[in-house]
Amino acid sequence: MTPERMAALVTRWVRFYVRDLPTPIAARRVHEIDADLHDHIAHERASGTSDRRIGLSILSRMVRGVAADVSWRDQHAKIKSEVSVFMQQPVTGPSASRPRPLTVTILAILAAVGGIGAVLGVLAGAFVIHGLDSLDATDAVIVIPALILAALYLAFAYGAWTLRSWGWTLGVGAAASSIVYITAILVRDWAELMRDAPPLAWMSVLVAIIAAVGLFFWFRPDVKAAFGRA
């Protein structure tokens, strides 16, 4: 963990949270943090601090400041949105007038990756338990909804990323369906899963919990507002 590597990580985080903010605001924050990181490393090295300790200190400053970073970003994104509406700029898409809150971005990525992963995992579990050759009509009850859910998640990821108004409905629907679906699978195959693939069983429980937490976030006012549903 070299200080330079940690500094690069901080820079990547800064570039991530200033993305699509007005260029002067974004550039100022990036350059200011760059100068800070440079001064930090130079000062600590001159004081004889070990590289490991410097790296940890940089990482600690980044992690402790994440909440403030997100709040600062939301504040500037809101201002940008208000200015955009005031100036009556041509709107080329929903995201042109409404900034995407970081929460939505994270939920979209988590839902897309985690959701599809979980569905594929459950499918894999079904094959592990029943074997590819012995799949019968009852397994279609698992396979078909899983494929529908995967498609739902992909469509939802796109809708959330571009802040389509239907993205919110799909997000809520996908999260609720996942909870119902995973619960049904677990009730049906819990014993077999625990015998043949315990990690898969616990992962499914975890995914259901994540979906429930996600459901809570979908009803937050800022998330609803981002989809034009405030």
Next chain:
Amino acid sequence: MPRRKPGTMLPLETEILELALSMLRSGRATFHGFGLAQTMRDRSGSRSLTAHGTLYKALSRLEEFGLLTSRWEDAAAERRPRRRLYELTMRGARVAQQARAGKTIARSPRVAVEPA
């Protein structure tokens, strides 16, 4: 970070203003982010520096309130990135003096929290 009540400043913001006033009185009119974090660490005896997000958000707010101004330093010396230099405004110095005199910013004029 504690939630802000309307009409008040956060302790970190007050601390920054007081430090800026001290530096001004000792002949250092301008300061930069890392230097400030370092001074705050030394003064408080803490082992850790103020987080990036917390520090620069506070500086940004103080600038919005018209209590600080900032500019990029003219040229990057010693082959390092240019620093953003902050300076206390007259208004900022007044608020810092009030804070130092023991008045809480909550009771001080609303000037402290209204964007310039």
